[in-house]
Amino acid sequence: MKQAILDKVKTVTDKPITHIINTHTHGDHVGSNEFFPASVEVVAHENTGANMQKMDAFKDPSKEHGLPDRTYKDKLTVLQGNDAIDLYYFGPAHTNGDTFVVFRNLRVMHAGDVFAGPQSPLIDVNNGGTAVGYPDTLGKVAGGVKNVDTVIPGHSKVTTWQAFVDYGEFMRSFVESIRAAAKAGKSPEQALAEFKPADKFKAYTLTRAKDNVGVLYKELQK
Ligand SMILES: [Zn+2]
Ligand SMILES: [Zn+2]
Known part of the structure; x- marks a missing residue:
């Protein structure tokens, strides 16, 4: 999945990915976060941050970095x-x-x-x-x-x-x-x-x- 996203991004820019914005908590929108390096800043609304904390997808310590780094109100x-x-x-x-x-x-x-x-x-x-x-x-x-x-x-x-x-x-x-x-x-x-x-x-x-x-x-x- 990550490769599919990267391939798509490469059609519009050669620059590295620095941010991921998650519009909400669903797996089809946040499901590839953990495949990106921890240095990529994940941004979401604070309630989405809380909802994502409950997802099994991010429970494993190796995947925790896919959770939002920055939230807002x-x-x-x-x-x-x-x-x-x-x-x-x-x-x-x-x-x-x-x-x-x-x-x-x-x-x-x-x-x-x-x-x-x-x-x-x-x-x-x-x-x-x-x-x-x-x-x-x-x-x-x-x-x-x-x-x-x-x-x-x-x-x-x-x-x-x-x-x-x-x-x-x-x-x-x-x-x-x-x-x-x-x-x-x-x-x-x-x-x-x-x-x-x-x-x-x-x-x-x-x-x-x-x-x-x-x-x-x-x-x-x-
Ligand atoms: Zn949805
Ligand atoms: Zn959706």
């Missing part, structure tokens, strides 16, 4: 000048440690898996994810991050800032629709059946919507 800038990368935390969604990575000079944001693609998201409650809070966090990103044109979703092709903002609208409409159905005493099945996404979201994959409804109903009972 709300915002952190890595590197300077044209290379500046701004890391933002706006609250829980996919997990409780989701970082939005803004390559300032390129006007590009990596959204991690909060925006995996045009689809219903995975909400990892075991790592602090939330359905109720999901649209709030997306709204804070849309309002708080400036000067981004291009967004890299966690598991889909590169898209526009507007597509990311639209995704927030989709999640808002989904959560509001399900919440209203729950309030009206409807079953999760009914709630899901009655959710009708707006026309512009017709191409979205809703495979995980059923799971999202389950998470939402549980949270609303609390």
Whole structure:
């Protein structure tokens, strides 16, 4: 896996890798950290740092150096000048440690898996994810991050800032629709059946919507 990453990096630069930014704790995003030398600085949100401490993948002393060397709470800038990368935390969604990575000079944001693609998201409650809070966090990103044109979703092709903002609208409409159905005493099945996404979201994959409804109903009972 490390070689695949190195090969990819070599297509854009000959310079050595100095930093790894982990957007969140999942194995498909942090799973190769330990293959890089301890001198490579691993950066993540503090909650992701705590979540990673619990992973078996880093328990072995020979792999501990894959854990974050540097964590932050709300915002952190890595590197300077044209290379500046701004890391933002706006609250829980996919997990409780989701970082939005803004390559300032390129006007590009990596959204991690909060925006995996045009689809219903995975909400990892075991790592602090939330359905109720999901649209709030997306709204804070849309309002708080400036000067981004291009967004890299966690598991889909590169898209526009507007597509990311639209995704927030989709999640808002989904959560509001399900919440209203729950309030009206409807079953999760009914709630899901009655959710009708707006026309512009017709191409979205809703495979995980059923799971999202389950998470939402549980949270609303609390
Ligand atoms: Zn992922
Ligand atoms: Zn993930």
